[in-house]
Amino acid sequence: xxxxxxxxxxxxxxxxxxxxxxxxxxxxxxxxxxxxxxxxxxxxxxxxxxxxxxxxxxxxxxxxxxxxxxxxxxxxxxxxxxxxxxxxxxxxxxxxxxxxxxxxxxxxx
Numbered sequence: 001x002x003x004x005x006x007x008x009x010x011x012x013x014x015x016x017x018x019x020x021x022x023x024x025x026x027x028x029x030x031x032x033x034x035x036x037x038x039x040x041x042x043x044x045x046x047x048x049x050x051x052x053x054x055x056x057x058x059x060x061x062x063x064x065x066x067x068x069x070x071x072x073x074x075x076x077x078x079x080x081x082x083x084x085x086x087x088x089x090x091x092x093x094x095x096x097x098x099x100x101x102x103x104x105x106x107x108x109x
Contacts, residue, residue: 002027003089010093020093024086035078039071 009023043049043066052062 002030003092006089006093007096010096015097020090023093024089027089028082028086031078031082032075035074036071039074040067043067043070 006023006027009026010020013019013023049062049066052066057066
């Protein structure tokens, strides 16, 4: 579904690296949002967060010092796998001709 939306967005916006980046960004942010939400919902139920709330920690402090450090690892893993997916999608879009002609890219291979 994602690559089809990227193809149609690139077709509507025309060829060019900026348009390809915009199309792939519109398609790929959903995975990060879904993963972030799932991790926060899981972390919210942990005992150390409940104890921090009981001790009177503010919401900002809980988010910055307790939740964000725990979701960095899964997001970095998703980012690593996402780079490979975006490179393959960019190569596919370049192969279809929706990339700038004067730049070397994986689709030219």
